Amino acid sequence: MPDLRSNLPPTSALGIARRAQWRSLGIPASDLSKPKVAIVNTSSELAACYAHLDEIADALKDELRQLGVLPFEIRTTAPSDFVTSAGRAGRYILPSRDLIVDDIEAAVEGAKLDAMICLSSCDKTTPGHLMAAGRLNIPTVIVPCGYQHSGLAEGREADVEEVFLLAAMAAVTGEPTDDLEELADDAILGPGVCAGLATANSMHIVAEALGMAVPGAAPVRANSERMWDSARRSAAALVDLIERDVRPRDIITDGSVRNAVRAMLAVGGSINTIKHLQAIAVETGLDIDVWEEFRVLGRDTPLLASVRPNGPWLTEQFEDAGGGATVLRELLPLLDGDQVTVAGGTVAERADAARPADSEIIRPLSNPFGTDPAIAVVRGTLAPGGAVAKRPVPDPGPRRFTGPARVFANREEAIEGISNGRLREGDVAVIRGIGVSGAPGMGLTSAFIFALHARGLAQSVALVTDGQFSGLVNQGMTVGEVSPEAAAPGAPLGLVQDDDIIDIDLETGRLDLHVDPAELAARPPYLAPADRDTGGGMLDQYEQLVQPLGCGAVLCPRTAGPCQKTAVGASAVSTTSENA
Structure with a gap:
């Protein structure tokens, strides 16, 4: 076990104060020298995406204690595209991703915790967790917490995406909306993220393709036995990472980012994964142009899956056919198989254990759905x-x-x-x-x-x-x-x-x-509308700090340059080494 940065000198002012705080919470004195792990919980009662995370956090606390580490649950903001997009035309959604990163830094870096296990759910939580992992560079495992059981999966008429689309179209056509409320009541039948292959499920697959989630973690039905098995394996993987001192910057590399790009091209994932992957690369200190990687790799990455909303198959059927793990297995000739994963071993070794394509829902390289990039x-x-x-x-x-x-x-x-x-x-x-x-x-x-x-x-x-x-x-x-x-x-x-x-x-x-x-x-320069409503708070701060999309829209001072990939990475490395 490496030296733990969380173990302050026991009789120093901060060390003795921490003891007083933690002993008062019922933590045994014998546990105070153990590795201290943050369970990053993006729980919220605002949306179904997060409804089951508290239960997962409680189970992980027990699992981690049995594995010999001391867990601390921390919370972050928890945005939902369908709920917290109501204010200011949805402009809080993307900035909340970076707020998640800062929430994690404030809690984890402030307390000098040793590792993180992140409960990833809706669209912005997974990229926020991966960005924080790259920034803080302490042992981290991402746990994709699953997609919701939908009305479509029960043979009913709609899931939440379908209801949203029907309502938006009715607002334009003026068609009757008498059945929309009934459809909405049947659309979501359990906790978890939206059931289609939109941003949330896409980013869960990205986490696995990067090597930051255990194999077979995505997509997965929320609260299913496979999800619970993934959570247990994630806890064991994190303890192993702590013992071997394997950190995100050992796993998130140019090669693993390219693997994730290939995976998104192969499943026709959400376009939002481009800016999120770029932000993860910047926070990790990588100098890679993710936009260009999508453009170049799209020329020779075939489409191996056709999942809603791209095609006819439900995410449940995609999962049952092997999901992200099978896609990575089929893509292996195009991947950097030497990249390592949080579960130990290489991408090639882990892919070899996945089931082969069924040639119907997931196809092999030799018989793709198409060769034009989605x-x-x-x-x-x-x-x-x-x-x-x-x-x-x-x-x-x-x-x-x-x-x-x-x-x-x-x-x-x-x-x-x-x-x-x-x-x-x-x-x-x-x-x-x-x-x-x-x-x-x-x-x-x-x-x-x-x-x-x-x-x-x-x-x-x-x-x-x-x-x-x-x-x-x-x-x-x-x-x-x-x-x-x-x-x-x-x-x-x-x-x-x-x-x-x-x-x-x-x-x-x-x-x-x-x-x-x-x-x-x-021509005269562009002038922004004079009546922009920013509220004078968070969005104004975001406007002053946000970098261009080519930098993943990360936050750093504009005076530092147009992107500062290297500078951001150098800053993160310096902070990590000082606090190690």
Whole structure:
């Protein structure tokens, strides 16, 4: 067992104060010198995603005590995309990811705990936990806590994603909503994250592909025996990591990030995984361009799964066919098999133990669902830093769209443009000024996309935006997260005017603005709307600190440079070594 940073000199002022605090909590004196582990619990009564985490935390406390370590449960903020997106047009959602990271640092680093086991659930908790692991660099295991039992899995008409989509479309068409409440009451039948392969389940698979979760951990039904087995194996793995002094920066490397990129391309995961993986890389001190990795690796990574909302299969069927572990097994010829995992052994060794593909729900490399990337990263004169499009699996539609721009300041204005006839077939809707700085916090455009569907325009009107859209969106020509965002000085997106020709070409990976560079340079700069509602609190702080999407939208001082991947990593390394 390595020296433990949590064991302060026993009669020092801080050491004796800690003893007084912990003995008063009923902790035996004999336990005070044991490794001290944070159980990071993102519990909340606001959403079903988190409803079962307290029970898991209690079970892990017993498990860890039996394994000879001293557990401490800590809490963080717990955002839910379907609940805490009501305020300020959903702009609290992405910033809450980084708030989770800071919550963990304040508790774990402040108390100099020795290790973490993180109960990961909804969309922002898994990336927040992985970012904190990279930043603090103490032994850490991620525990994906499972997806909810849905109405669709019971043969009923809807899950929560379907209800959300139907309600959004009804708001545009004015169709009767008499059955929506009944559908909603049957949509969620248990705790856990949304059942489809949107951001939450995608990030759970990312954690396993990175090597930061035990093999076979994702996806998994919440509160199932497989989930409980995964939790128990995670506790044992963490104790082994402590004993061997294996840390996240030994596991999260350029090679493991590329493995995670391959996994997302192979399952058609959420586009949000790009910025989250980039943020994890930055916090870990890596100098890797995740956007470019998606763009390049997408050319030769086949689609091995077709899970809702990409295709017909339920996540339950995907799990029963082997889930993420089987996908990694089939992808192994394209992976860096020498990467290590929290469970010990290499990716290749762990993949060999997974079940082979059934050739129906999960396919082998030799017989994929398709070879066009479901997550298509594009670059060009309109997006020098990159942008992303999500496509169905397999992709039946055209992969190029060229048309005149129609510029809107927000999604509501764009939806109105559908109704008043300003937006017509063949147009490219440009919703800008809602990026990480411009919103601030990154605006959501899903409602506009659903409105296009409702009006039958999903295939005849394209969208280009510096905002984001839901992991449910994979139809039509929708390009999001354009970088640099319109609010960045000199950004091409901020200079677009009505009737400018925009060309989206997924075959060549291009997003271009056909305007003479001299004319573009002569245009007045972009001005943010004067009526932005930021509240004067957290979002204003976020606007001052957030870095571009090319840096994963992490928080660090702007004066330090445009990204500071190296500087952030160096700072984290220095902090860790000083506190070890």
